[in-house]
Amino acid sequence: MPVYLFHCDGCKQDVELTHSFSEPHPKKHKGCGGKLKRTFTAPEIVYKGAGFFHTDKRLDPKPEVE
Numbered sequence: 807m808p809v810y811l812f813h814c815d816g817c818k819q820d821v822e823l824t825h826s827f828s829e830p831h832p833k834k835h836k837g838c839g840g841k842l843k844r845t846f847t848a849p850e851i852v853y854k855g856a857g858f859f860h861t862d863k864r865l866d867p868k869p870e871v872e
């Protein structure tokens with residue numbers, strides 16, 4: 807399951823949510839009811855607990871873009 811990063815306007819916290827590709831992104835933080843905004847930290851999707859994608863990292867080190 808892919809993990810998406812959100813920032814909650816209600817409690818000002820970064821929230822990690824997991825849902826499948828077919829589901830729409832949640833709009834509200836279940837914990838406090840605040841509005842969630844997508845946070846884009848990296849273009850790739852983070853897979854949690856998966857060992858099968860770790861080869862990505864050494865294939866192509868990302869250039870630093872300011």
Ligand SMILES: [Zn+2]
Pocket residue numbers: 814815816817818819835837838839840
């Ligand atoms: Zn919240």
